Amino acid sequence: MPLVKLVNITKKFGEIIALDNIELSIEDGEYLCVLGQTGAGKTTLLRTIAGLIRPDGGEIFIEGELVNDVPPEERDAVYMFQHFALFPHMNVWDNVSFGPSIKNWDNEQVKTISSEVLEMVRLSDRQDAFPSELSGGMQQRVALARGIASGAKILLLDEPLGALDARLRVDLRRQLRRLVKDQKLTAVHVTHDQEEALMTADRIMVLRKGKVEQVGLPSEIYSSPKSIFVASFVGNANFFEGNVIEMDNSGSTIWIRGDYQIRVSQTDRKVGDKVVVAVKPTDVIINPDSHKGKNVFSGMVDSSTFVGGSMKYKVIVGDGMVIFSEALVSNIQELPRPGQEVTVSFHPARCCLFEYPEAGLLKEIEAI
Ligand SMILES: Nc1ncnc2c1ncn2[C@@H]1O[C@H](COP(=O)(O)OP(=O)(O)OP(=O)(O)O)[C@@H](O)[C@H]1O
Ligand SMILES: [Mg+2]
Structure with a gap:
């Protein structure tokens, strides 16, 4: 049974069809990259899975359960913003432990989870720093730690490496994939960068103007494009x-x-x-x-x-x-x-x- 299943998902904003009959199955433990240009509907897709946007039509299943009417906090999915948003007045520790602490977990549990994820993103030694005292890459890792500490199984990553310089992007995309695999999470990683998708994904979905253009292994998307658009967008x-x-x-x-x-x-x-x-x-x-x-x-x-x-x-x-x-x-x-x-x-x-x-x-x- 796929972990996430979208059946005929449609979302309109006035005249704009942001998502047009999307059919998609995401397997447990999979690292799926959604590749598309600006305005393709990538953010809308993630926010719909997270429950932050209500589709106009279609069904969303998580672990076999229809979740159209399930609120975001009760879905096993966390949406991480396109422009990562840390609380500027909170230090690293408080940012990371924020999710677990509002879940009514006991103090010990909050402590264990928060220190584990900070260890994971290798920022344990900066837990007292404020976001403004950290580099862009470190802030990004804190945001990731916060997402993982939320305990959700499905990470919905919206351009998680978008704000970083080229070298960091390459380093962090490897770490990100390893983290997801080690923790047995499932990731939907949105990007407009073909190389990032080809290098990190188990499978790639190419989204164009709200429609699924092609879904396949990175090698299939690269070598056997099903349309002129994919041949152009992936591999020029x-x-x-x-x-x-x-x-x-x-x-x-x-x-x-x-x-x-x-x-x-x-x-x-x-x-x-x-x-x-x-x-x-x-x-x-x-x-x-x-x-x-x-x-x-x-x-x-x-x-x-x-x-x-x-x-x-x-x-x-x-x-x-x-x-x-x-x-x-x-x-x-x-x-x-x-x-x-x-x-x-x-x-x-x-x-x-x-x-x-x-x-x-x-x-x-x-x-x-
Ligand atoms: N709240 C909204 N109100 C009106 N139109 C919207 C809204 N959100 C998205 N749209 C429109 O829906 C389409 C898809 O937007 P979306 O943000 O999902 O694209 P995207 O693929 O994430 O783009 P980007 O790469 O620029 O982040 C766009 O045409 C956008 O203008
Ligand atoms: Mg977007």
């Missing part, structure tokens, strides 16, 4: 518009505007169909030597950007077909420079084929 794919001109058992050939041909392994379209081919920059191999074959294009490096351990290349092929390639610096023998002639290539199996969207390609990949 290259997109090519074209038509299917040939198909056999081993794949399809797509004619691309500008008179190029791309071979893909998929065979689920028809000859003549207007389609979009998506290829991740990390699947595009850049090579200084020229060679021939399927999906091999000669072009010129237009620009290169160093992105911490990898290089991102913009390559222009022929009359202007642009292909982005990204490769680990350690995998490139000789780093191509802007102006240099190169070949770029990618395997047909690494291409994803989509039906051409009715509203046009740009509409599918634009930010919101």
Whole structure:
């Protein structure tokens, strides 16, 4: 039995449909990341599970019990604010023990739980400090400790690492996952950062304009996107518009505007169909030597950007077909420079084929 189950959840704010028929099951002990852009409905989803927002339609089950009419404090879920809110006039200890102390637990119990969670987030030595005396990362850990001390089994984390600098984000996301796993909690972690989701989640749900776009393992979301939107949002794919001109058992050939041909392994379209081919920059191999074959294009490096351990290349092929390639610096023998002639290539199996969207390609990949 899933720990949390949402059936057809809908929430409207006036004309805005913040959640549109959401179906979702979260398993006990799972670390689920909800990935979506600003306004996608992420906060609304967490607050609905927590009981802070009442859905207009649908059912929420926790441990098999219908909880639509159960108040937040009686649900086994704690919502942690997008902008973590500590009580500024209380020290670390009082902030953390606040939850347990209002639960009518006895003093000893409150003490044990509070010191355990402070130990867990490694802040026992700062229990007398006030929030203003702590770094952003420490304040974040106090907020986490407070959430865990509440005793709830389900942590609803709204952009828990949003306010932190890059290095801390990376450190804390590992700690956060470990903490949830060690304590046998269940986490729903909301983020708009694809890397954070790919690295921390057991499963990812991509939310778009209130709708579930795809749910799957991080590797599935990355390698087998079900839509143009997911291919763009997770992994910034290259997109090519074209038509299917040939198909056999081993794949399809797509004619691309500008008179190029791309071979893909998929065979689920028809000859003549207007389609979009998506290829991740990390699947595009850049090579200084020229060679021939399927999906091999000669072009010129237009620009290169160093992105911490990898290089991102913009390559222009022929009359202007642009292909982005990204490769680990350690995998490139000789780093191509802007102006240099190169070949770029990618395997047909690494291409994803989509039906051409009715509203046009740009509409599918634009930010919101
Ligand atoms: N109380 C409210 N009143 C009116 N509209 C709201 C309210 N709360 C949310 N919305 C709208 O619902 C939609 C979803 O909002 P939500 O806060 O869930 O998005 P989000 O994915 O958390 O975005 P962000 O990444 O910016 O935090 C947005 O269009 C937002 O404007
Ligand atoms: Mg939000």
